[in-house]
Amino acid sequence: MQRVFVIGGGAAGCMAAWAASRRGAVVELFEKNDIVGKKMGITGKGRCNLTNSCPMDAFIAKTPGNGRFLHSAYEQFTNRDLCSLLRQWGMATKEERGGRIFPQSDSAVAVRKLWYHKLLQAGVTIHLQEEVQHIAYRDSFFVITTANGVYEGDACVIATGGVSYPTTGSTGDGHRFAAALGHTVTPLKPSLIALVTQEEWPKQLAGLTLKNVEASIWKNGKPTARQFGEMVCTHTGISGPIILQLSSVMAHHKKMAFPIDIRLNLKPALRPEQLEQRIWRELQAHIRQDAKNALKTVLPQRLLAVVLAAAHISQETVAHQITKEQRRRLVTALQALPLTAVCTRPIEEAIVTAGGVEVKEINPKTMESKYVPGLYFAGEVLDVDAFTGGYNLQAAFSTGYVAGSAAAQEDEA
Secondary structure: OOEEEEEOOOHHHHHHHHHHHHOOOEEEEEEOOOOOOOOHHHHHHHOOOOEEOOOHHHHHHOOOEOHHHHHHHHHHOOHHHHHHHHHHOOOOEEEOHHHEEEEOOOOHHHHHHHHHHHHHHOOOEEEEOOOEEEEEEEOOEEEEEEOOEEEEEOEEEEOOOOOOOHHHOOOOHHHHHHHHOOOOEOOOEEEOOOEEEOOOHHHHOOOOEEEEEEEEEEEOOEEEEEEEEEEEEOOOEEEOHHHHHHHHHHHHOOOOOOOEEEEEEOOOOOOHHHHHHHHHHHHHHOOOOEHHHHOOOOOOHHHHHHHHHHOOOOOOOEHHHOOHHHHHHHHHHHHOEEEEEEEEOOHHHOOEEEOOEOHHHEEOOOOEEOOOOOEEEOHHHEOOEOOOOOHHHHHHHHHHHHHHHHHHOHHHO
16 A cells, blocks of 8 residues: 655645545555645635636636746646536535635635645545655665654655645645756746835825726836726835736746836726816816816725826816826826836735746656656645746646545556
8 A cells, every 4th residue: 555745734735635545555645734725714805706707718828937838737636526526525615706716704814724634534534734854766665754754665755835825735845845856957947926116105105095996007108018906105105916827938938137118007998088088177167276186086085196207297287277288197107107116025925935846857747757656746845936926836736636546546557
């Protein structure tokens, strides 16, 4: 009977351990924390964005970090398979905006606890608060060393995550193990992360949320990527869904370096001439008021002050004194408000890590190492990362399923 070690008790590790045990392997899961699924318990703002309802091909398109590598894994374990499994376990799910799938309970902790109980039911031996210090491969066996002892087994699944959110246990252990076993680890970068801006105004407006806006990255006078949706001003710059998505693009653009030009379109639904007409109507309706009051229905007042400054219009300028040229500058400021991203926040704050174990060295059909028989990788430890929306967790579940299934059946291959 195959003895399988799973290193890391996150989404990928839990799935790998369950899948291996389900196929008859003797499975031991090693987790340095006192619970499994610690990072899973904080995902989706505490609600756990499990997956997405879109077709699996769309998952690949939403994965700028080696999405095509996941094609076989997604064929073997889909978003529907995940939802069906959870339903069998008594956990109902629901779909929200953008196809995002959440547990009906809105509780990420409930998801984490469910996995723990299902692993125990499956017969998995769970070593909590037992950090793996070293993995060796000797005479076709894996030797796992922890502070509590030495273990010998037939197969090993490394599912230790990346280096973001180190408080959840993701501290790069898996990359160290992979390198020691002969694998390449590509440069690690933050992805899905807030940006630090040169401009002070986002910091002064910290906490302000802008909905239905568009942010775009510009290079050599041309837009290279754009995202529509919600943005948030922070004490160091900008964040929110559209900024996180753009940060992922930045992480995978080989020729993109900071500082990076960003432009905000605060009124993307209107053509420039339509927006100018709206501004003119507002000015005419409040012809004796100053600009900051005449245009207060256009934007939140604090942000309006920023836009007026960018258009070189004093807030005290009376509405009837604003010229056609000033209106045009105001349209430009509203639809191409410039920002300069000077860096990202620290990688420890990233939602996911870009970079990791080189996927060219992994068999995509089994997640097995091409160098070390019986060694498997799953989840964020791989050089695979996706946008927000449930895509990263699905990648973890799918690769974990494939790795665990293959590891359990290796002696039959």
